[in-house]
Amino acid sequence: MTRLERLRPERLNEEQRALYDSIAGGPRAQGPQHFALTAPDGSLNGPFNALLLSPPLGEALQSVGAAVRYRTTLTPRVREAAILLVAAAWDSAFERMAHESVGRSVGLTEEELSALAGGSVPATIDEQELPFLEVTQALLRGDLTDEEWEHAVARICEAAVFELSTLVGYYATLALQLRVFRVDPPERRANTMEDHNDE
Numbered sequence: 001m002t003r004l005e006r007l008r009p010e011r012l013n014e015e016q017r018a019l020y021d022s023i024a025g026g027p028r029a030q031g032p033q034h035f036a037l038t039a040p041d042g043s044l045n046g047p048f049n050a051l052l053l054s055p056p057l058g059e060a061l062q063s064v065g066a067a068v069r070y071r072t073t074l075t076p077r078v079r080e081a082a083i084l085l086v087a088a089a090w091d092s093a094f095e096r097m098a099h100e101s102v103g104r105s106v107g108l109t110e111e112e113l114s115a116l117a118g119g120s121v122p123a124t125i126d127e128q129e130l131p132f133l134e135v136t137q138a139l140l141r142g143d144l145t146d147e148e149w150e151h152a153v154a155r156i157c158e159a160a161v162f163e164l165s166t167l168v169g170y171y172a173t174l175a176l177q178l179r180v181f182r183v184d185p186p187e188r189r190a191n192t193m194e195d196h197n198d199e
Helices: 014-024 055-070 076-090 093-105 110-117 130-141 146-155 157-180 186-198
Strands: none
Touching: 014 055, 055 157, 076 093, 076 110, 076 130, 076 157, 093 110, 093 157, 130 146, 130 157, 146 157
């Protein structure tokens, strides 16, 4: 069960409302919606509800997230595959649910999604995508060896390593917050509520 009350828009203070509007009306809300940003009561889903607890920090964090999602040089397939490797490493059900949906929209197959859910680089990943995901796996272990660094720089450059390390750190932060606040994906939350009602 979630540890955090859902913060509905009408109950937010001015600072919280400004952050709410930047999330609900920002780039995540544009175009096709692969998962709902808001619940029926208007509160923010997933990790975004918790960001409202500390608007200055929440605004900084959501800005990093928007940059990772929309302003890196990573291809959409590489970005979503890397995010799903983070979700697997942290066993984050919400991240997996949200980014499998996005992943399908950018061309990840069910076979590839299944491999990523298990923390593996899919066998079907092409040669251009492979070094990005190898770097992601190394980062999830905590570092790149000197040999891995040289290999990465030769194949994807320092800027891509920076972008991937930021992606891994950002989604690990969200996974930790989702865990601490006990935030489940919507389907899982609904099932838990049904189970609770049955008791």
